[in-house]
Structure formats: C-alpha cells, structure tokens
Amino acid sequence: MTGFIKRLLNRSHKLADVRTLKQLCNLAESHARKMGQTKPGAEHFVLAALELPDQLASQALQGKGVTPASYTEAIINHYQQALLSQGINVGDSLSTNSPLAQSDPTGLYHTQRSGQQLMQHLAKLPKDSALNSVHVLQAVSQLPDSVAMRALQSFHLSPDTLNSLNAHA
Amino acid sequence: MSKSTPDPKQDDPAQAFTAAIALRLSADKIEHEAVVAAINQGWSWSRIADAMGISKQAAHKRFRHCIKDR
Numbered sequence: 001m002t003g004f005i006k007r008l009l010n011r012s013h014k015l016a017d018v019r020t021l022k023q024l025c026n027l028a029e030s031h032a033r034k035m036g037q038t039k040p041g042a043e044h045f046v047l048a049a050l051e052l053p054d055q056l057a058s059q060a061l062q063g064k065g066v067t068p069a070s071y072t073e074a075i076i077n078h079y080q081q082a083l084l085s086q087g088i089n090v091g092d093s094l095s096t097n098s099p100l101a102q103s104d105p106t107g108l109y110h111t112q113r114s115g116q117q118l119m120q121h122l123a124k125l126p127k128d129s130a131l132n133s134v135h136v137l138q139a140v141s142q143l144p145d146s147v148a149m150r151a152l153q154s155f156h157l158s159p160d161t162l163n164s165l166n167a168h169a
Numbered sequence: 170m171s172k173s174t175p176d177p178k179q180d181d182p183a184q185a186f187t188a189a190i191a192l193r194l195s196a197d198k199i200e201h202e203a204v205v206a207a208i209n210q211g212w213s214w215s216r217i218a219d220a221m222g223i224s225k226q227a228a229h230k231r232f233r234h235c236i237k238d239r
Contacts, residue, residue: 078187079187079191083192085185085188086188090195093195147190150183150187
C-alpha cells in the first residue's frame, strides 16, 4: 500500500510539474516578446517565475525590491552599462517600447541558449516537492555569468543567496 | 549610435560579452521595426529581402511574425 501511495504521489507530482512548466514557458515567451525578442532567455524565465501562481519567488525577492517591472529595468540597465563600458551608446533602442506581437502558444518552446541551460539545471535540481518558482531562481544561481544572474546581482542577490532559498511553501 | 574611444583596459570580458549581446538585440530591434515599417508602406518581400541582402524566402521565414506586429 505504501508503495502504491508513493507511486501515486510521484505521478501527481509529475503532473503538477508539467502544468507549472507549461505556465513558466508560456510566461517566459510572453516576456521575451514584450522585450522585442522571439526566444526567451534565462532572464525571461526569472520574470516568468515572479508571476507564477505559487508566488514563492516573488515573496522571497520582494524584500529586495525585485518585481517584474524593476527586474526588467535592471536587465535593460545591465545592457546599457555594458555598452557604455565599451564606449557605445545606442540610445533607447533597448527599451521595451517596441514589443513583438504575442504569439499563440503552440506547445513548441524554442529558447535562447541561457534558457536551455536553465531548463537543464532545473531538471537536475533535487526536488522533494512539486516544481515551483523558487526552483527557477535556484537554477539561475547556476548561471553566474548570465544576464539573468547579473541583473539579479544589481539587487544585491548572490548565487549563494538564491541557491539557499527555501523552495517549500 | 555613437562610439567614443573605449578604455584600453579590457579587464572585464563579461561586460564586453554583454555589450555584444546588447548590440545584437539592438540591431534585431532596429531590423524588426524597419520590416514592420516596410510592410506598412506596402513593400514586397522581394524588396525587403533585397534591402537586407538576403533571399526572399529567408526574409519571409525570419520576419513573417512582423505581419502580426503591424
């Protein structure tokens, strides 16, 4: 009986994960398109995590001032600072004022390389609970050189801090 | 876009990589807006492709989503 219950819990856990993953990917794609990109990167998955219904990531980062709006601004600032460091000024061409039209979700998710890497780390995370938004932050902590992580660092969040967040509701 | 003489101390390659990504994103955005404007002005895909230096098929495949962005 115990084995059957365990298998049942494992199965429902997987079903919940599939639903969460689908929401995460759809939201990430939506955020990428709002920022004028066709494929989401890790930073768009962070934005998506902040909007997942479980609210665990948003609550964990609220105290540091991280919201979808402030994080988007941090991403853009990160790009602009990098360009200025090379002596390049592209004006406001990196702003979010020319988004792409939202596409209908097809279930086929194409991501940037950083998005693929995030998914790979997400799959490897030891989880004794269903996939939730904090797991996304823990996966991003494994991408220290990514735009996603560097934009989070502007809020004084280190990879170690993210990795040690409590993923349990 | 303006470019001043960069600091020769390239001791932060991570920033340089980020700058390269940002430039690509900026170029993609400029290109996308140009395609939307061209479509709105009645340009054919052949004309758009010629202006971009790519084939008509490549232009249509790469930018057909721009039709939704008009």
